[in-house]
Amino acid sequence: MTNRESETAFDLRRDRVAGRWGLTREIVLVRSGPVLPMAGSDMDHTFKPHPDFAYLSGRGIADAVLAFDAQKNKWQMFGPRSTPDEQVWHQPAEPVGLPLDELDGWISLRSDQTVLEAWDDPKIQAGIADERVHKDELELSLLRTAALTSKSGFDWVYGNVSPGMTEREIQVGMEAEFFRAGAVRTAYPSIVAAGSNGAYLHYFYGQEDSLNPATRTLREGELLLIDAGGEFGGYASDVTRTMVVGAEPTDVQSFLWHLVLSAQELAIDRCRPGQEWREVHLDSARVIGSGLIELGLLRGDLDQLVSSGAVALFYPHGLGHLIGLNVHDAGGYPAGREPSSHPQSRYLRTDRLLEAGMITSVEPGVYFIDALLKDPAVRERFADEVVWDAVDPLRGFGGIRIEDDIHITDDEPEVLSGDIGKPIRIG
Structure with missing residues (x-):
């Protein structure tokens, strides 16, 4: 141009x-x-x-x-x-x-x-x-380039990360590739979370103490969750991948990883004009909930588990958000829409009809958040819906999230970050 x-x-x-x-x-x-x-x-x-x-x-x-x-x-x-x-x-x-x-x-x-x-x-x-909220051709060009800078960083992760590296080492190596590929800066503080740290939705280096930042060493067979992206021309890329490092995934890791991927693929296919984002989000929660029932972590009627907040214990955030000049961009709630009190939707950043030209993230996940799972009030409230004897051994598991940036068109959804691989195992 x-x-x-x-x-x-x-x-x-x-x-x-x-x-x-x-x-x-x-x-x-x-x-x-x-x-x-x-x-x-x-x-x-x-x-x-x-x-x-x-x-x-x-x-x-x-x-x-x-x-x-x-x-x-x-x-x-x-x-x-x-x-x-x-x-x-x-x-x-x-x-x-x-x-x-x-x-x-x-x-x-x-x-x-x-x-x-x-x-x-x-x-x-x-x-x-x-x-x-509706991106023009100049914006789309910048967003696609931002996604390409992110690909360079994730490609480095896939080819270089192994057990024994620290979260900080991984972050530095990945971000260097963002910049080498043309990113002006990171679009937001990179999340590089090993093992149990993946259960913190926004886990940032130095967040707990900026003068004395901690960094975990990645162990063989642990999950590594990376949520990061380059920024180009002011426009953000926002990508998450979760991998098992240095070993074959366990049955539980594999089951939950494929469950999250399935929820994401179904949601991406729904990214079309006229779809209510709230309903796409709730349907993604039903996919996650059905898998948790199959794994023996939840019991009961699926819709009741979603409406009660039982599924939200393991999938507490919204399915995604608009992306542009901000990584959480303007226009998520148009006039007349207010945040929902529904337990599964209270952190929903977008609640509107989808329209051509919008860019949204799609990022379902499953997490074992110890602050929730050990809370006596939570355990009592969900005693009939959560199989605590099956859940407790998974405390410390961390989390799995898979995220891509989607351009909603009048035809098929365009996955801006679609060239970034999704390996279940690296190293």
Whole structure:
């Protein structure tokens, strides 16, 4: 795509968003956001622009403002200008649009118009989010490239990881390949969880103590759960694979791994326009629940096990989320939809009809979360539904999750991360 084609894509986005707003006289300010200082330091956190600003401008410059004059139906960019003193320490930001110090004067010439801050106005936010959920061709190109950077990292894992390596060693080796393949950064903190650590849904290095981070050494025959992805052009890739390392899977490992894969494959096939995501999620829970019954971990009527929350003890999260400029992207809950109180759906990040152009993750899983399984109140509540004598030996098992990024089209679902292998065993 040429630079001119890229600029045209942003012009079209702004036109569509302005059409959704339906404003006549207002001024809208969409800010990129400031650089945030680190507490107690003269250093700054790494800057990322507000995704609404990035979506409408294609720029990642701090302290910039994209202004919309509804009366004239015109957009104007304002960007900072670096002083010579600042350029002693830092490379200058590209001087986009008008100088930022002219913004106040530009607004004062429109003193009879109401100024709306995009970040603080629900209608303005909703108008942008409603466009961001449908990815255009430029976005799809960036998302596909982000998935390719992730493939490089996972390929390294498959070819190099063996028992005796630490989670941190694996993370460093994998992320280096993301970057070598063109990723600007990781799309989120990488989850590299060995053994029982796989039962923490968001297990990050250093999360428990940033000054004294722990890292587990991978043992032969353990599960290794990796949830990671590269970011390219601001767009995220979000991929999870779970493997047995250095030994043939046990019967239980193999059964649960194939159960999760089956739930994922059925859900991916349902990623089509007109499908209610909530129902796809609940159907994935029924697949997981039926397998847990077959394995002898649950007993009773399947639908009752889903509605009671018994299945959610082992599959507590939602099936997936929208992906784009954020790994958990905008638009998951459209107007009129509120989070559900259903035990199986209370962590659902998306609840809407699927539409062509959306990108969603599909990531069912099974986990043995000790904090839940040892809770006396939980054990009493589910005494008739959970076969505790069968479950208790699996405490410490960890978790299994398999995740891909899906582009919903008017034809077959496109699996953006489909070239990344899914081995049950490595090493």
